[in-house]
Amino acid sequence: MLTCIYEASASKRGHTNIKLVLEPIEQYSLLDQYIHVDADLKKAECVMKSIREKISPQVYRELAYASMAYEEEILDLIYRVLLVGFSYGADVLNMVMYREIMQFNQIRRRLGREVNHFQEFVRFHEVEKGLYVAHIEPKSRLVVALGPIFADRMPSEHFMIIDDIHKEALIHPKDEMYYLKPLNDSEYEQLLKTEEMNDTYTDLWKVFFESIAIRERANEKCQTNLFPLWTRKHAVEFKDNT
Amino acid sequence: MRDMQRLADMQIDSKSELQKEKTLEEKLEILSDAAKYDVACTSSGMDRAGKKGYLGNSCASGVCHTFAADGRCVSLLKILMTNHCEYDCKYCKNRKSNDVERATFTPDEICRLTIEFYKRNYIEGLFLSSGVLKNPDYTMEKIIEALRMLRGTYKFNGYIHVKAIPGASKELIYSAGLLADRISINMELPTQDSLSKLAPNKLMANIIRPMNQISGTIAMHRLAIGKSARMERAGINDHLMNSIWGKEVNRIGTDATDRANRLLPGLQTDADAFLFPADKKDLNLGRAFAPAGQSTQMIIGATNETDLELIRTTQNLYKSFDLKRVFYSGYIPVNEDDALPEPGTPVPLLREHRLYQADWLLRYYGFFADELLSEEHPFFDDAIDPKCNWALNHLEQFPIEINTASYDMLLRVPGIGPNGVKKIVNARRYTKVDFEMLKQMRITLKRAQYFITCNGKMLYKIPLEHRFIRNRLIDVDSVEIADIGGQSVQYKQMNLFSDFNMSCTG
Ligand code: SF4
Numbered sequence: 001m002l003t004c005i006y007e008a009s010a011s012k013r014g015h016t017n018i019k020l021v022l023e024p025i026e027q028y029s030l031l032d033q034y035i036h037v038d039a040d041l042k043k044a045e046c047v048m049k050s051i052r053e054k055i056s057p058q059v060y061r062e063l064a065y066a067s068m069a070y071e072e073e074i075l076d077l078i079y080r081v082l083l084v085g086f087s088y089g090a091d092v093l094n095m096v097m098y099r100e101i102m103q104f105n106q107i108r109r110r111l112g113r114e115v116n117h118f119q120e121f122v123r124f125h126e127v128e129k130g131l132y133v134a135h136i137e138p139k140s141r142l143v144v145a146l147g148p149i150f151a152d153r154m155p156s157e158h159f160m161i162i163d164d165i166h167k168e169a170l171i172h173p174k175d176e177m178y179y180l181k182p183l184n185d186s187e188y189e190q191l192l193k194t195e196e197m198n199d200t201y202t203d204l205w206k207v208f209f210e211s212i213a214i215r216e217r218a219n220e221k222c223q224t225n226l227f228p229l230w231t232r233k234h235a236v237e238f239k240d241n242t
Numbered sequence: 243m244r245d246m247q248r249l250a251d252m253q254i255d256s257k258s259e260l261q262k263e264k265t266l267e268e269k270l271e272i273l274s275d276a277a278k279y280d281v282a283c284t285s286s287g288m289d290r291a292g293k294k295g296y297l298g299n300s301c302a303s304g305v306c307h308t309f310a311a312d313g314r315c316v317s318l319l320k321i322l323m324t325n326h327c328e329y330d331c332k333y334c335k336n337r338k339s340n341d342v343e344r345a346t347f348t349p350d351e352i353c354r355l356t357i358e359f360y361k362r363n364y365i366e367g368l369f370l371s372s373g374v375l376k377n378p379d380y381t382m383e384k385i386i387e388a389l390r391m392l393r394g395t396y397k398f399n400g401y402i403h404v405k406a407i408p409g410a411s412k413e414l415i416y417s418a419g420l421l422a423d424r425i426s427i428n429m430e431l432p433t434q435d436s437l438s439k440l441a442p443n444k445l446m447a448n449i450i451r452p453m454n455q456i457s458g459t460i461a462m463h464r465l466a467i468g469k470s471a472r473m474e475r476a477g478i479n480d481h482l483m484n485s486i487w488g489k490e491v492n493r494i495g496t497d498a499t500d501r502a503n504r505l506l507p508g509l510q511t512d513a514d515a516f517l518f519p520a521d522k523k524d525l526n527l528g529r530a531f532a533p534a535g536q537s538t539q540m541i542i543g544a545t546n547e548t549d550l551e552l553i554r555t556t557q558n559l560y561k562s563f564d565l566k567r568v569f570y571s572g573y574i575p576v577n578e579d580d581a582l583p584e585p586g587t588p589v590p591l592l593r594e595h596r597l598y599q600a601d602w603l604l605r606y607y608g609f610f611a612d613e614l615l616s617e618e619h620p621f622f623d624d625a626i627d628p629k630c631n632w633a634l635n636h637l638e639q640f641p642i643e644i645n646t647a648s649y650d651m652l653l654r655v656p657g658i659g660p661n662g663v664k665k666i667v668n669a670r671r672y673t674k675v676d677f678e679m680l681k682q683m684r685i686t687l688k689r690a691q692y693f694i695t696c697n698g699k700m701l702y703k704i705p706l707e708h709r710f711i712r713n714r715l716i717d718v719d720s721v722e723i724a725d726i727g728g729q730s731v732q733y734k735q736m737n738l739f740s741d742f743n744m745s746c747t748g
Binding site: 094095096097102119120121122123124125126132134150151152153154155156157175201202203204205207208209211212213214217223226227235237 | 266267270271274275277278279291292293294295296297298299305306307308309314315316319320355358359361362363364572574589591665668669671672673679682683
């Protein structure tokens, strides 16, 4: 991504004539010319450095975070934000009168909510004694963002969060730093089974979940609003016992 | 003689429990069912990082892990230690005179459930309450035993909310506070009269006195670690000229008895804080006393207090004891009794909702109880929320200009919340704010449009006329109320305070 930005700003085409898109491209337009860009560590570092120095490390962090979002326009937006940023400096994200800043902020907030959502609804299964595994299906590639959250929550446990969509896993060995690992098919197959491994505490949780609701206040609509059906797939309390 | 009889009863009791040998599953079913009427929330405003070798941390914003069938968020393992009870509070399902299935957790069972649920990311922590087993001191001791085991043996570093049993001795309450993050004593009813009527074994003095001492102890511990005596409040309050958290309520230097008397005239209090050495084991943990503060709960609709009395009491609790939260719980008829509303009386959910809205206005919007209601109108309007109602009654102060209005006034515009105000104030440092931008900021113009101008213009030309605006606002509100038939508190609260991003009421 950073390499793209480097190429775009180094080329002499003029900012308004450039749009950055992520591959794979689903619909090619006839009028535009496509230039494929391969990642290049040096160029990327160059961009990274100039964002940190000319804008601010905070803004760099915000941009890096936002780059996880699934929205396809995100790369182009980051580029636009940078253009504004190089003239305004560290305050760039407050410049809400620019449409691109507004749009960027919206995506950033949505992404924040998505991460939040998984922080709340990830469910771990104890696969063997002391090893906990969870599966998620996020729209964005956000499993990295869950790393610091859960490493702080359970610093002294072995655990693993698997992104079923993007086929990557966040792995946290007990008392150590977590890391990200792309999964190949056979690894993935093996890990898929972990979701069927329920134990007594899964059942106890279901018992608790049933009995904690107050019948006189039943409100399915509200429950569905707060916890939409499509997101319940991995939540054990909504799974049948069968 | 009576005592002998009691003893014999108890033996039979415990024998029959033994005979059945309840499984952990059965116990959990009984004791979570019995605890469900208590309201609690983890949005504690307190961050605590995780520690190597320990399990758990604490997040200031609160984390809900699922939503139960009644739409309430579930973030804590909410259980009673036991539902045996020596008391006979009329409104309670576990009262002594009721014939219900009884069970008691062992400390180890409580710990295992908490730890295992926590590791699976089902919960943020434990909420532990209890019926009165034998007597308040005995109960409190048992609770403390469980908490010590959880913190010490199981090295649990997550969130714990514990109930203090009214009437338990000071030393025990002190220990519990050192082990837990939040401690609460349920007020249940706002006056001694109502209390005597419905909870004959409870004394208001036994509730107010420990509340006062807990609040003093929290303040002392906060000062000792270099914080301000009073709990942190939402940042927005720092910008307000006036709010219930204002200067005059600074608790340092004010008299303990004085403070307690605001809630219970004539009450004699001894010390202002717990002043004795703590148990070594608890001290070794190096934790401050109840760092997430103190809360309480009141039952709504079992007696005939007015809304005005309730929110005045609420305001006093915040001001005098610096409570972190006051929770309301709409009365649910579980028992038949002459002193109670008939069984089948609908749960006063709308009323509860309006009270929560008012509570929000006190804590985040700089309102005072007496601005919202008066002796002539002591109840909230069903049709319209308290903030809109206030604005309608003060039309002479509107419309205000978005680009110049003060923090205080912006917050009083219906449809604009603390987050909206922050966005507006931030944006107007760089540019002139217009209606298009307000929309982008997700300000609810459906409500706000009647009360604001942007650069001198209103959104539409509308006369500032009381009846007209009221009807329009009622339309907006009724959409929210109607589709749930006066149901879910949270859902609506989310809508009204949508710019708040805070769904937790309990
Ligand atoms: S003390 Fe009163 S409210 Fe508490 S469990 Fe016993 S009867 Fe119920």
